[in-house]
Amino acid sequence: ALISFVLPSGYFGPLSSRVRGLFVQHTRTGNPLVDSVAEHQPASQQAYYQYLNVICNIAPIGFLMVLFKITDQSAFLLLYAMVTYFFSAKMVRLIILTGPIAAILGGLFIGSMFDWSVAQLITGASTSPPPPADEVSKKAPGSSKKSKKNSASTTPDFVPSELSDLYGTFSSKYSSVEGQFFRKIGALIFGFALFTYGKGFGDYCDKMAVALSNPSIMFKAQLRSGQTIIIDDYREAYWWLRDNTPSDSRIMAWWDYGYQITGIANRTTIADGNTWNHEHIALLGRTLTAPEKEGHRAARHLADYILIWAGGGGDDLAKR
Known part of the structure; x- marks a missing residue:
C-alpha cells in the first residue's frame, strides 16, 4: 500500500539501467552505455580468483560450517554471502562486495583448523584406547543394547539417525591411538600448507594493492629492455x-x-x-x-x- 501511494507522487523515478542490469541479462538493460562497459559483464571464475585468490576456494567451506550451525549471527552471514554472490555474479565490478564476507568465511575455516591443529600437537587430545575384546565379552547380555543407546544419545543432532552407527565407528577410530597419530600428521600438513599458501597470499595481496592503487591516468610500464617508465x-x-x-x-x-x-x-x-x-x-x-x-x-x-x-x-x- 505504501509503495502504491509513493510511486505516483513523482519523487521516485524508474530504476536506472545499472540497477536493471542486476536482474536481467547485461545486453538487455536498454541502455547501450551500460551494456558497453566491460565492468558490467557477468563475473567469471577467473575474475573471482583474480580478486579473492585462494579465499574463493576456502570461503565455501566456511559457508558450510556456518550453515550447519544456525544462529542469529550465522544467519546474517549466510544472507550476506548469498546476496553478495548473486549480485557479483551478475556484474563483475560488484565482486568488491564479496571481499568482506569471503574473508570472514575463510577466516572461520582457517581459525577452526588452526585451533584443531594446536590441540592435536600441543595438548594431544588423546583418549584411552578401546577395552580388550575379552573384557567386552564379560559384560552382561543387555549391556550391548545399553551401549548402543548411550552411543546414540551422544550422536550430534545434525547427524541423521541412519548414520549414527557409522558416526560411532568413525568416532571410535578417531579417538584411538592410531587416530591420534594420524591427527598429528594432519595437523602438521595443515600447518605447512598454511605457511606456504599464507605467504603466497600475502605477497599476492601486496601486488594487487599496488596495482589497484595506481592512478588511472598515469601508470607504470616496462620497455623491452626492462626499463620502467x-x-x-x-x-x-x-x-x-x-x-x-x-x-x-x-x-x-x-x-x-x-x-x-x-x-x-x-x-x-x-x-x-x-x-x-x-x-x-x-x-x-x-x-x-x-x-x-x-x-x-x-x-x-x-x-x-x-x-x-x-x-x-x-x-x-x-x-x-
Missing part, C-alpha cells in the same frame, strides 16, 4: 587542451574520458558517465568508429577537438 599521455593531453584551446571548446572523446576532460582540462565534453541519451551515445560511437571522412562530416558539427588514444593498448573499441 611512467606513461602519462592522458594527463599531458588534458593539460594541452587546458593550455592551448579556447575556454569554450567542445571536446569529443569516448564517454570514459568525459569526467577527466571536464575536471583536468576544464573543457566541455560531448559525453561522460552521466550521459543518459541513448541516441547521443550511439552517434558518438558511430562517429569515432566510422571511416575518417564519414566521421569528420559528423564530428565537425559536434565538437572542436577530438581526443583519440593511439599507439596500441587502448580498449575503447572492445567496449562498443
